[in-house]
Amino acid sequence: MTVGPPRVAGSLWSVDPADQARNLAAAVEGGMNRVHWDHADGEFAAAGGFASERAAELAGELTGMSGVAHETHVMFTDPLGQVDAWTDLCRRIVVHVETPRWRETVARIERRGSEAALALSPRTPAGAAPDDLAVLCMSVTPGQAGSTFDRAALRKVAELAERNPDRELGLDGGVTRAIVPEALAAGATWLVVGNDLFGPGGLDRWSDVLE
Template sequence: MTVVCPTVTAYDTHEYREQIERIQGFARRIHVDLMDGIFTEMASPPIDQLWLPEGIVGDVHLMYQRPVEVMSAVFALKPSLVIVQAEADDAEEAVVMLKQAGIKAGVAILADTEITSLGGIIEQADHVLIFSGHLGYHGGEADLGLLRKVAEVRERNATAELAWDGGINADNAAELITGGITVLNAGGFIQHAPVPEDAYAILESIIKDKQT
């Protein structure tokens, strides 16, 4: 079943806490973006200053050029899933480390990255994220043409979760679900809503309508 995963993208610990508090009352699973300021334009706070809320499944998206260098700090957060960028310098090594640590390994693919260029990393992944947003920012537009990558991923990995990040809203969620997406990483649509829980409920209702 498709799930809604509210996204946290923050540039200081105060903003991080605000975004966590905005969603932790209703979210069952969250997606936290961590940025190094190298792979991305913006940087998030040091990892050792962050936390994942108890009782909620926590996914961590490492937008790092060299994720292996911070993996010990990430492990301390006790995430359920860690997603590394396929374009990172040591992505395959990072996936191996995650598997050895008993943590689910995800791979994120930028819009311009072709699946055929990625070697065997897709086959190793528990989760593949199709990225249609702006690195390190909430919002962006959902380029639904990227849904073609769903079939390309499935040719290599029949069991991985398929996630989408970038521009999810009430107008396109149904098409994403129909296109094969099983995790909706919704940032601005929820975080910037007057009542975030209502925005979350809208996406949940769309999932229910599509899957009943």
């Protein structure tokens, strides 16, 4: 069982563009030290999120706020061509195991000096992921921000944790403060949080969890 709070990465996917810079700065001031940049191509997942240029622009506005780590979740049918645009900003790049060239993409990410992680869509079994990479279990259909948390993802995390308890395991999609105890019990160490963090009262709700 995981000890201590999970690492929380804030996703701005559903935040109004006019409010993104302000909300990001407020979350970092409130203790959030990971930012999760989604980018979807409209084919693998509903189009949305952030191009690398926009993410870098927003990250650059965090003037004087050191220690913030950035990660990206690339929801593209072929993410290989997207890697180079993200490695300058992001410590970790997440790609989907359902994409045909994920192994090549992982190798490219690592050659570029970033850490690779794999995402599993809700219908993809835990066994599709190798044991040596961090895994992000989707608890909503990729690209469907604002959907309800699928509790089957907790069982998937538990299965992955049993196979390798030392790697980082995450949940992404519909994550709320209320599911944190169950997420920790399942073995999750990494939570991607959007609406429940950036919506009304979110920073207060998550204040005891944020690093």
